[in-house]
Amino acid sequence: MVDEVLEKERPQEAVFDASQHPADLAELLEEMSLDAARGSLLSLPLSLAADTYAYLEPETQVGLAKVLARGELAAIVTEMNGDDRADLFNRLTPKQQQALLPGLAQAEREDIRRLAAHEEGTAGAIMTSDYATLTANLTVKDALNKLRREAPDKETIYRTYVIDRERRLIGSVRLQQLILASPKQTIGQVMERETRAVSVGDDQEEVAQAIQKYDMIALPVVDDDGRLVGIVTHDDAMDVLQAEATEDFQKTAMITSMVENIGTASIRLLYQKRVHWLVLLVFANLLSGAGLAFYEDTIAAYVVLVFFLPVLIASGGNAGAQSSTLMVRAMATGDVEMKDWGRMLVRELSVALLLGLTTAIAVSMIGLWRGGFEIALIVAAAMLLIVMAGSLIGMSMPFLLSRFGLDPAVASGPLITSIADIAGVMIYFSIATAFLIG
Amino acid sequence: MVDEVLEKERPQEAVFDASQHPADLAELLEEMSLDAARGSLLSLPLSLAADTYAYLEPETQVGLAKVLARGELAAIVTEMNGDDRADLFNRLTPKQQQALLPGLAQAEREDIRRLAAHEEGTAGAIMTSDYATLTANLTVKDALNKLRREAPDKETIYRTYVIDRERRLIGSVRLQQLILASPKQTIGQVMERETRAVSVGDDQEEVAQAIQKYDMIALPVVDDDGRLVGIVTHDDAMDVLQAEATEDFQKTAMITSMVENIGTASIRLLYQKRVHWLVLLVFANLLSGAGLAFYEDTIAAYVVLVFFLPVLIASGGNAGAQSSTLMVRAMATGDVEMKDWGRMLVRELSVALLLGLTTAIAVSMIGLWRGGFEIALIVAAAMLLIVMAGSLIGMSMPFLLSRFGLDPAVASGPLITSIADIAGVMIYFSIATAFLIG
Numbered sequence: 001m002v003d004e005v006l007e008k009e010r011p012q013e014a015v016f017d018a019s020q021h022p023a024d025l026a027e028l029l030e031e032m033s034l035d036a037a038r039g040s041l042l043s044l045p046l047s048l049a050a051d052t053y054a055y056l057e058p059e060t061q062v063g064l065a066k067v068l069a070r071g072e073l074a075a076i077v078t079e080m081n082g083d084d085r086a087d088l089f090n091r092l093t094p095k096q097q098q099a100l101l102p103g104l105a106q107a108e109r110e111d112i113r114r115l116a117a118h119e120e121g122t123a124g125a126i127m128t129s130d131y132a133t134l135t136a137n138l139t140v141k142d143a144l145n146k147l148r149r150e151a152p153d154k155e156t157i158y159r160t161y162v163i164d165r166e167r168r169l170i171g172s173v174r175l176q177q178l179i180l181a182s183p184k185q186t187i188g189q190v191m192e193r194e195t196r197a198v199s200v201g202d203d204q205e206e207v208a209q210a211i212q213k214y215d216m217i218a219l220p221v222v223d224d225d226g227r228l229v230g231i232v233t234h235d236d237a238m239d240v241l242q243a244e245a246t247e248d249f250q251k252t253a254m255i256t257s258m259v260e261n262i263g264t265a266s267i268r269l270l271y272q273k274r275v276h277w278l279v280l281l282v283f284a285n286l287l288s289g290a291g292l293a294f295y296e297d298t299i300a301a302y303v304v305l306v307f308f309l310p311v312l313i314a315s316g317g318n319a320g321a322q323s324s325t326l327m328v329r330a331m332a333t334g335d336v337e338m339k340d341w342g343r344m345l346v347r348e349l350s351v352a353l354l355l356g357l358t359t360a361i362a363v364s365m366i367g368l369w370r371g372g373f374e375i376a377l378i379v380a381a382a383m384l385l386i387v388m389a390g391s392l393i394g395m396s397m398p399f400l401l402s403r404f405g406l407d408p409a410v411a412s413g414p415l416i417t418s419i420a421d422i423a424g425v426m427i428y429f430s431i432a433t434a435f436l437i438g
Numbered sequence: 439m440v441d442e443v444l445e446k447e448r449p450q451e452a453v454f455d456a457s458q459h460p461a462d463l464a465e466l467l468e469e470m471s472l473d474a475a476r477g478s479l480l481s482l483p484l485s486l487a488a489d490t491y492a493y494l495e496p497e498t499q500v501g502l503a504k505v506l507a508r509g510e511l512a513a514i515v516t517e518m519n520g521d522d523r524a525d526l527f528n529r530l531t532p533k534q535q536q537a538l539l540p541g542l543a544q545a546e547r548e549d550i551r552r553l554a555a556h557e558e559g560t561a562g563a564i565m566t567s568d569y570a571t572l573t574a575n576l577t578v579k580d581a582l583n584k585l586r587r588e589a590p591d592k593e594t595i596y597r598t599y600v601i602d603r604e605r606r607l608i609g610s611v612r613l614q615q616l617i618l619a620s621p622k623q624t625i626g627q628v629m630e631r632e633t634r635a636v637s638v639g640d641d642q643e644e645v646a647q648a649i650q651k652y653d654m655i656a657l658p659v660v661d662d663d664g665r666l667v668g669i670v671t672h673d674d675a676m677d678v679l680q681a682e683a684t685e686d687f688q689k690t691a692m693i694t695s696m697v698e699n700i701g702t703a704s705i706r707l708l709y710q711k712r713v714h715w716l717v718l719l720v721f722a723n724l725l726s727g728a729g730l731a732f733y734e735d736t737i738a739a740y741v742v743l744v745f746f747l748p749v750l751i752a753s754g755g756n757a758g759a760q761s762s763t764l765m766v767r768a769m770a771t772g773d774v775e776m777k778d779w780g781r782m783l784v785r786e787l788s789v790a791l792l793l794g795l796t797t798a799i800a801v802s803m804i805g806l807w808r809g810g811f812e813i814a815l816i817v818a819a820a821m822l823l824i825v826m827a828g829s830l831i832g833m834s835m836p837f838l839l840s841r842f843g844l845d846p847a848v849a850s851g852p853l854i855t856s857i858a859d860i861a862g863v864m865i866y867f868s869i870a871t872a873f874l875i876g
Binding site for chain 1 (some may be wrong): 457459461520582585586589595598614617618632634645649650651652653654655672673675676677679680683684686687690699705707712713715716717719720722723724725727728730731734737738741743744746747748749751752753755756758759760763764766767768771778785788789792793796797800801802804808825851852855856859863
């Protein structure tokens with residue numbers, strides 16, 4: 001639908017020329033061979049080429065870095081935004097890095113070194129150095145003139161940060177406020193003194209959540225001494241939140257580490273990311289078989305019990321998947337925290353009891369029809385306990401993993417299902433054995 | 439971590455006063471009784487009270503609307519942004535709506551009527567009417583003066599939209615460009631003519647994705663005649679993407695419709711959203727039992743086969759959950775589209791074959807130990823076919839659902855597991871019966 005409107009204005013959407021948005025140009029490049037992509041990229045004006053290069057997938061960036069001449073790559077890299085440049089640098093091989101650095105000016109080299117040093121997943125790793133600063137003693141008129149000169153190089157001048165002599169962040173001012181103020185006022189008079197900031201080592205997800213919560217365009221980043229070292233912009237925050245959601249999604253299905261774009265991932269990569277957990281779960285699920293072996297006599301005497309095995313263990317797993325998914329997402333968005341565990345457990349108990357009773361009634365009717373009164377009673381009792389156990393395990397596991405510093409996302413899906421399976425087998429056959437044999 | 443830095447600057451984070459951000463004030467109000475919340479809200483300056491009210495959870499907004507006097511509510515609603523006001527209006531009961539309208543000025547009443555009319559989930563439903571417009575014949579100087587006058591009422595003046603006499607969108611101009619341009623130039627000379635826009639009926643998720651893709655601050659919304667009717671801002675786009683991710687997450691676990699905040703949801707609500715699918719899946723899983731019943735003779739003769747049942751059906755479900763989750767998320771983020779189905783299927787076949795072989799080897803060792811050569815062979819062959827079947831079902835189901843206009847998200851998790859269970863039982867026992875009995 002978006003495309004329809006865009007097409008009205010841009011009849012030749014697929015043409016590779018300078019009238020297109022860099023995000024679209026990057027998509028077109030992705031479909032070309034590396035050599036063709038190199039030629040197309042170099043046909044663009046330098047600043048657009050740099051923006052387009054920044055929008056490419058990481059693998060394409062590295063591939064193109066190989067086929068571009070040193071001087072070509074250096075020219076593009078010089079034009080890139082600070083954060084994109086540092087990200088690219090971290091992706092190159094040490095040999096490529098060494099080849100690139102001499103082609104850059106001193107300022108860009110230092111900028112790369114500063115930004116690339118931050119640990120992945122921190123505010124430092126996603127911040128940019130392309131922000132504008134002002135000092136408190138400037139007049140509004142001088143400040144506007146400074147911004148006019150610097151504007152083309154900065155990611156955003158909608159909010160400018162005010163620093164003291166030691167580069168400590170002391171306030172901020174919106175462009176809107178500058179054009180509203182009298183030209184003779186000083187920045188110190190018009191700036192907002194309370195400026196939210198994050199530390200360079202803060203978790204990128206928390207930073208992105210803060211930008212979302214407070215509806216900000218950018219959030220300044222300070223070092224341990226309160227000195228301004230960068231800003232995180234709203235568009236990067238959006239990308240972080242989307243990537244974290246994708247990662248959580250994939251983790252719930254026991255995929256080892258994030259597949260960035262499944263459309264372009266190789267067979268080998270997909271196999272590697274899936275096989276570990278799949279094999280591990282084979283051994284976990286053999287425990288259910290061992291549980292069954294323990295009740296061999298009961299099964300041999302009452303084969304009818306086996307018919308209800310799939311539905312009982314599946315229901316426990318399904319209830320567990322519901323509970324854990326609700327909890328995992330609520331923890332990811334910050335709706336639920338560690339301290340809420342007790343309160344959530346009490347409520348989950350009530351919900352699980354109701355769900356257990358409902359499913360027990362549903363299955364007992366089939367039990368009555370297929371196996372008679374005794375079997376119906378056993379199956380219903382097992383269903384009640386298995387659904388309750390599944391729900392409580394599903395609810396608790398994300399907290400438990402989080403408590404031990406692990407990612408709660410792996411708690412939903414196959415892991416819960418496997419644990420619920422084992423619990424289901426044990427509950428079902430211990431009840432059946434007690435009723436029918438003991 | 440974010441909190442730590444904020445605390446340095448705001449020692450009394452939990453105090454309810456006008457120095458706090460409205461998002462934080464709203465969180466404090468959520469924890470109060472309605473009467474206390476009313477008092478606290480009214481203690482704030484009107485414009486801050488309106489912003490805070492807009493940040494409240496929908497249920498709290500409706501609750502407060504009941505305890506606020508008509509005049510108080512009308513004053514707050516008048517100060518709210520157009521989109522927040524329309525959202526609130528849609529949440530009120532018809533009686534509350536009728537009580538509120540007479541307290542508002544004509545302009546706000548019409549604004550509500552215009553915005554509230556759009557269908558939920560469309561660009562129209564999330565757009566705001568608080569944007570600034572210019573005409574092409576204005577000089578830059580006059581334009582800046584107009585923006586100075588209007589700025590306080592607009593959500594963003596960082597990008598202003600240029601319209602013709604019929605309010606048709608003909609271009610846009612960034613505040614940055616205005617302050618860089620000579621005061622005597624006309625807007626027609628400095629504006630960007632190619633302005634991306636979406637239609638009022640476009641899907642909100644696609645609109646949000648466009649804002650993310652092109653790193654925009656806002657996206658203008660036009661009606662069928664190309665007339666500008668609103669803008670969608672980056673912060674609302676971020677909220678849409680996060681809410682859609684949460685909804686998809688919950689759907690994968692077969693939760694009927696989105697639970698907005700699980701921390702505050704009632705037991706009754708949680709039960710209702712979970713019970714339908716859980717009971718439906720009970721009946722689906724009984725099919726697996728029926729499958730087992732069909733092979734009763736084989737089972738009675740070879741009870742050892744039952745021990746491998748849980749691991750075989752669980753592995754099919756796990757492989758299916760991996761495939762479907764990867765596919766569902768890739769479709770949600772736009773990495774994979776309907777037309778990619780054939781290509782993805784071919785690749786999935788290779789990945790599934792490798793995964794099937796690996797898990798077959800793993801389980802055959804246990805088969806050899808527990809049941810001898812013949813059982814090991816049967817179990818390994820069953821594992822290979824079941825994992826492949828699970829993967830292919832998991833990969834295809836999201837496309838299939840999408841093809842029939844259903845949400846692909848329900849395809850991952852319990853639904854796939856249940857289908858894989860049935861397939862697993864049939865594959866396993868038909869192989870076993872052919873080998874051992876037939």
